Amino acid sequence: MRGRLNDGRTTAVHDVHLTVDPDAGQLRFEPAADGAVRLEPWPLADVRVVERNGQGARLTVGGWEGARLQVGVEARDFLALHCPNLHRRPRARWSGGRVALWCLLAVVGLTGTLFVLLPRVAHQAALVLPASLERQLGASSERGMVSMLTLGGTPIRRCVAPTGQAALDRLGARLATAGGLAEAPRIAVLDSSIVNAFALPGHRVLLFSGLLDRAEGPSAIAGILGHEMGHVAHHDPTEALVRNAGLGLLVGVATGDLFGGSTAGIATLLLTRNAYSREAERAADGFALTTLAAAGIESLPLARFYRRIGREAAASGALVPSLLSTHPDPGDRQARVEREGHDGAPAMDDKDWQALLRICDKQAPDEP
Amino acid sequence: MTLAADTPLAVPLSEPAPPSGPVRFMDRGGLFGLLVKNAVLTLVTFGIYRFWARAALRRYWWGSIVVAGDPLEYTGTGLELFIGFLMFLGIMLPFGLVYGLTALLQHANPIIGGLLRLVEGLGFFVLIQFVTFRARRYRLSRTLWRGVRASQGGSSWAYLRLVIGWTLLSAITLGIAYPWARIATTRYLMDRTALGDLEARFEGRGSDLILAWIVPYVIFAGSIVLLITLKIDTTKEAKPSPGIFLVGLGYLTWLFGLLVYFLIELRYTIRKTRFGEVQIGSLLSVGGLIARIVGFGIAAWLVLVVAMVAIIGLFMGLGGVHAGAGASQTLSIIASVVAFVIAFGLFNILRIFWIDRAIVRQICDTMSMTNVDRLDRIGQSTAPMPSAGEGMADAFDIGAF
Numbered sequence: 001m002r003g004r005l006n007d008g009r010t011t012a013v014h015d016v017h018l019t020v021d022p023d024a025g026q027l028r029f030e031p032a033a034d035g036a037v038r039l040e041p042w043p044l045a046d047v048r049v050v051e052r053n054g055q056g057a058r059l060t061v062g063g064w065e066g067a068r069l070q071v072g073v074e075a076r077d078f079l080a081l082h083c084p085n086l087h088r089r090p091r092a093r094w095s096g097g098r099v100a101l102w103c104l105l106a107v108v109g110l111t112g113t114l115f116v117l118l119p120r121v122a123h124q125a126a127l128v129l130p131a132s133l134e135r136q137l138g139a140s141s142e143r144g145m146v147s148m149l150t151l152g153g154t155p156i157r158r159c160v161a162p163t164g165q166a167a168l169d170r171l172g173a174r175l176a177t178a179g180g181l182a183e184a185p186r187i188a189v190l191d192s193s194i195v196n197a198f199a200l201p202g203h204r205v206l207l208f209s210g211l212l213d214r215a216e217g218p219s220a221i222a223g224i225l226g227h228e229m230g231h232v233a234h235h236d237p238t239e240a241l242v243r244n245a246g247l248g249l250l251v252g253v254a255t256g257d258l259f260g261g262s263t264a265g266i267a268t269l270l271l272t273r274n275a276y277s278r279e280a281e282r283a284a285d286g287f288a289l290t291t292l293a294a295a296g297i298e299s300l301p302l303a304r305f306y307r308r309i310g311r312e313a314a315a316s317g318a319l320v321p322s323l324l325s326t327h328p329d330p331g332d333r334q335a336r337v338e339r340e341g342h343d344g345a346p347a348m349d350d351k352d353w354q355a356l357l358r359i360c361d362k363q364a365p366d367e368p
Numbered sequence: 369m370t371l372a373a374d375t376p377l378a379v380p381l382s383e384p385a386p387p388s389g390p391v392r393f394m395d396r397g398g399l400f401g402l403l404v405k406n407a408v409l410t411l412v413t414f415g416i417y418r419f420w421a422r423a424a425l426r427r428y429w430w431g432s433i434v435v436a437g438d439p440l441e442y443t444g445t446g447l448e449l450f451i452g453f454l455m456f457l458g459i460m461l462p463f464g465l466v467y468g469l470t471a472l473l474q475h476a477n478p479i480i481g482g483l484l485r486l487v488e489g490l491g492f493f494v495l496i497q498f499v500t501f502r503a504r505r506y507r508l509s510r511t512l513w514r515g516v517r518a519s520q521g522g523s524s525w526a527y528l529r530l531v532i533g534w535t536l537l538s539a540i541t542l543g544i545a546y547p548w549a550r551i552a553t554t555r556y557l558m559d560r561t562a563l564g565d566l567e568a569r570f571e572g573r574g575s576d577l578i579l580a581w582i583v584p585y586v587i588f589a590g591s592i593v594l595l596i597t598l599k600i601d602t603t604k605e606a607k608p609s610p611g612i613f614l615v616g617l618g619y620l621t622w623l624f625g626l627l628v629y630f631l632i633e634l635r636y637t638i639r640k641t642r643f644g645e646v647q648i649g650s651l652l653s654v655g656g657l658i659a660r661i662v663g664f665g666i667a668a669w670l671v672l673v674v675a676m677v678a679i680i681g682l683f684m685g686l687g688g689v690h691a692g693a694g695a696s697q698t699l700s701i702i703a704s705v706v707a708f709v710i711a712f713g714l715f716n717i718l719r720i721f722w723i724d725r726a727i728v729r730q731i732c733d734t735m736s737m738t739n740v741d742r743l744d745r746i747g748q749s750t751a752p753m754p755s756a757g758e759g760m761a762d763a764f765d766i767g768a769f
Contacts, residue, residue, distance in 0.1 A: 006515035011564065011746040013438070013514065050441070053431070054396070058441070066515035066748055068441075099451060106454040 001075050005029055007039060008066030014039060018075060020082045027079070042067075047083040052076075059086075118246045126239035131202070134238055138202025141241060142188075142368035145206070149192065158366040159189040159209055164359030167352035171218070172205075175226055178295035179287060185232055187225070188368075191360045195309065197224050199231035201238040204368075209360050215305060218356065222295075222347035223288050223302030223337075230287025236280050285333055289340050299341030306334040390740050392434045393732035399725065402428055403717040411713070419453065420446030425720075426507075433732055435513060436743050444510035448755075452506075493535075494528060501527045502754070504557060509753045516564035519751030522556065530556055547581045547633070548574030554637055563643055564746040572640035580632040584625025591618025624662070631657055638735065646743060649736040657730055664723050668715060675711060 001018040016029040016039065026041040046062035057076040059069040062085075071079065080086050129137075149156045159165075168187050176184040185203040193210040200206060205228045207221075215221045231237055276284070292299045348356065406421035423446040430442035470484040501524045508518040534549035551574040558570035591614075598611040631654045638650040737743075 008515045009748050010744075011514040011516050012744050051427075051431070066512060066517060068512075068515045099447065102451050102454045106457050109457060 001071075001078065002032065003029075003069050003071040003075060005039065005070075006066065006068045008064055008068070018071070018079075020044070020079070022082060027083075042069075044083050045085055047079065047086055048088060049076075049086055114247070118243055122239045122243035122246065125242045126235040129238060135202035137238065137241060138200045138204040139368040141200050141237075142204060142206065142366070145198070145200075146190070146366050146368070149190075149194075156366065157191050157363040159191050159360035159362070160364045161355070161359045161362040163355040164189075164357070164361075167348060167356045168207075168359070170352070171222060171347055172225060174295055175222060175229055175291055179226065179229055179233065179291035181229060181233055185229060188366065189359050190366060191363055197228050199228040199237045201241055203232055204237075205229070205232070212357055212359070214309070215301075216308075217301050217346065218348035218353045219292075219298045219301035219344075219346050220305040221356070222297050223292060223299060223305070226288030226291040227284045229291065230284030231276065231280070233287060234280065234283055236276050236284070240276060281333075285336060289337065289342075292344065293342045295347075296344045297347045298344040299337055300343070303334050303337040303341060306337060310334065389733065389735070390436050390737040391732045391735040393432055393729040394434045394439070395725070395729075396428060396432050399428060400717070400721055403720055407713045407717060411709070416450075417446075419449035422446070422449060429728065430511065433728070436737075436740055438514050441512040442510055443512050444507070448506075448510075494532070497528050497531045498524050501557075506754050508561060509751070513563060514746075515748075516746050517749040517751075517753075518561070518563045519749045520557065520561050521751060522560035527553070527556055543585060544582075545574075547577035550574070550633060551577065558637075558641055562749065562751070564749045566644040566646070566742075566746045568641060568643050570637070570641050572636060577629075577633055577636060580629045584622050584629055587618060587625055588622040591615050591622065594618060624658075627661065628654060628658060634731070638731070644742060645739045647738045649738075650731070651734040651736070652730060653734070657727060660726055661723055664719065668718070672711070675707075 001020075003016055003018050005014040005016045006012070007014065014029065014037075015032040017032055019028045019030065020026075021028055021041075022044075024041075025044045027044055027047060028041040029039040031037070031039065042061040042064075046064075048060055048062060050058045050060050050068065055070065056072040056074075057070075059071060059076075059079070061067050061069075146156050168189065169184070172187045173184040181203075183203055185199075185205045187205045187207060189207045189209055189212070192208045193213075194208040195210045195214050196208050197211055198206045205225065207224075211224065212221065215224075288302070289299060292302075346353075402424060406417070406425060409417040410421050423442070423444055426442040426444065430440040433440045466488070470481055470488060501522075505520040508520045511518040531549075531553055534545070534552050538545045538549045551572045554572065555570045558568050561568040594611070595615050598615075631652070635650045635652040635654065638648055638652070641648050
């Protein structure tokens with residue numbers, strides 16, 4: 001039995017005859033050439049396979065840095081009978097405890113950043129950001145959302161029929177006054193079958209025409225606008241934007257794709273799911289209810305709308321993006337609107353409502 | 369030495385024919401399967417497997433490079449890389465938050481945001497140098513040949529000072545000093561590199577590379593001058609004018625020239641390196657590699673264009689249907705993200721399989737050595753071993769191997 005031995009002290013190659021001494025528990029080496037150096041035997045129990053390869057296997061011995069023995073297939077199979085730990089992994093340089101410690105630290109750091117640091121930073125940032133900056137952020141996130149939805153093929157266009165937009169702006173101004181907002185938000189209707197609405201930074205609200213088609217009356221629209229204005233009043237969109245930017249970056253760091261496309265993609269994806277916290281959603285609902293009440297608008301149509309959409313979402317599965325898909329407990333919210341809601345007048349007269357329904361008769365590219 | 373008293377257990381040795389040159393690339397096989405396995409596992413583990421993938425790939429590369437009859441061995445593990453990454457997370461998380469916030473600020477206040485970006489950019493530059501140095505030291509410490517370990521000494525701070533100094537000098541001289549800067553950093557690294565107790569020396573001079581550098585430099589400067597004299601505003605020009613094509617051609621030629629320069633510099637670095645009395649030489653054919661790289665680039669580009677056309681066509685079809693409330697749009701967005709990930713992964717696999725392997729094979733097979741028998745008398749390294757892997761380098765994607 002022969003092999004090529006490197007003793008780990010020098011690069012000299014020793015062509016050796018191998019003998020197994022089971023009694024002494026040793027693998028011994030006798031130089032094949034004359035006049036060669038003495039070679040220390042290996043304890044059989046410490047012999048390990050580094051790697052199986054085309055010629056057979058490369059072996060090492062525990063506790064002996066760099067010692068290597070290349071043997072043929074037959075020698076490998078023979079040694080397997082005598083070396084009990086041949087296929088056990090060489091001991092890692094890192095003990096399990098230290099690995100666990102570092103993993104724990106990383107998990108603590110990551111969750112701490114995600115759930116404590118990032119939300120706080122985002123909340124503070126949203127409060128101190130100047131209005132001009134918020135406006136620009138709003139414009140850029142609207143642009144991002146439009147281009148993201150355009151990814152599906154057909155470009156998204158804005159609905160601009162003047163009488164419909166005027167009716168919508170009148171309703172918006174009325175709600176803003178009732179809710180105590182400093183300025184009326186810029187409300188834009190985008191032509192899409194998506195049943196959803198978004199609040200964006202800088203006093204912007206986006207409505208998709210799918211929502212108008214499914215609202216069954218102006219008061220539900222007023223309720224949804226009130227909800228989105230609640231987000232606007234509480235700076236939720238700006239906060240979410242800051243949080244998502246940080247989150248996208250964290251994901252980039254964790255997946256090793258720091259400057260790659262996935263970071264930007266995830267940030268945009270998160271942007272379109274207006275995933276506010278449960279508290280933020282409750283607060284926005286509360287804002288909608290008090291605003292509707294102050295404006296003298298009926299709130300029961302909003303409850304009916306929530307119920308209808310909730311049923312459809314449950315029936316069609318979670319893939320359909322709807323008002324409720326990112327909002328917790330649709331049943332809760334509907335119950336709350338029913339409980340705390342007030343009677344009142346419809347949000348618009350029939351003429352205005354019909355004009356709003358036809359707002360997509362005239363379309364233009366969206367220019368945020 | 370005493371033999372076992374019983375019958376000696378003799379098994380014949382099945383020895384392969386040793387390769388002819390001092391350095392040979394002897395493909396261990398199974399690269400394609402390994403790459404596919406790595407890509408799939410990395411994808412399904414959301415990137416966590418990439419450390420183990422990288423270690424497995426390095427075992428392939430190292431094990432395929434045979435020096436004087438014996439292959440290199442990579443002894444690093446995925447676990448070490450993973451721990452290095454965990455350590456790096458601690459530094460990166462707060463930095464990442466600040467970076468993300470300034471990105472937002474830049475939208476509103478381009479001047480302050482831009483300045484902050486500049487400072488962060490410099491911070492990244494410093495970090496990258498630091499990381500490059502440490503990654504190289506880690507990889508060398510995990511390189512074994514005939515049981516003897518390689519190493520790199522020096523200090524990352526000294527290296528950082530050197531790089532910053534030479535980068536400033538390159539900037540002041542408008543890039544003309546670049547080859548000297550490259551040579552100086554290579555010399556710093558090489559002169560501190562050793563295999564066991566056999567120390568490397570690098571004897572290159574920047575002036576030897578200036579000719580290879582000045583050609584792409586002149587092309588680049590020429591296209592800049594052309595851009596200014598033709599007053600081409602790339603942002604406003606609606607119709608492409610002949611000037612734009614000319615400038616575009618200039619850029620392409622410049623990129624090509626850079627590729628040629630880096631291959632020439634690589635060959636020069638090999639030729640000017642010696643380990644003790646062992647002088648390394650190289651007969652690397654730059655033209656052959658260029659043809660292969662450019663060919664692959666053109667083929668990949670063509671495939672990409674065809675795929676894009678097909679995907680867009682598919683989405684046009686999907687987008688027209690409008691089934692359900694926006695469901696088709698969500699689906700097509702998900703589909704395009706998935707298609708992008710798959711295409712990117714496939715491109716990487718093919719690039720490594722066709723280009724990286726060809727480059728490594730060419731470099732190895734054209735290498736020569738004097739005094740090869742000196743390689744039999746190298747003693748074990750006494751250099752300390754870094755215990756954790758190159759976590760930061762992972763985040764910056766430094767070191768393809």
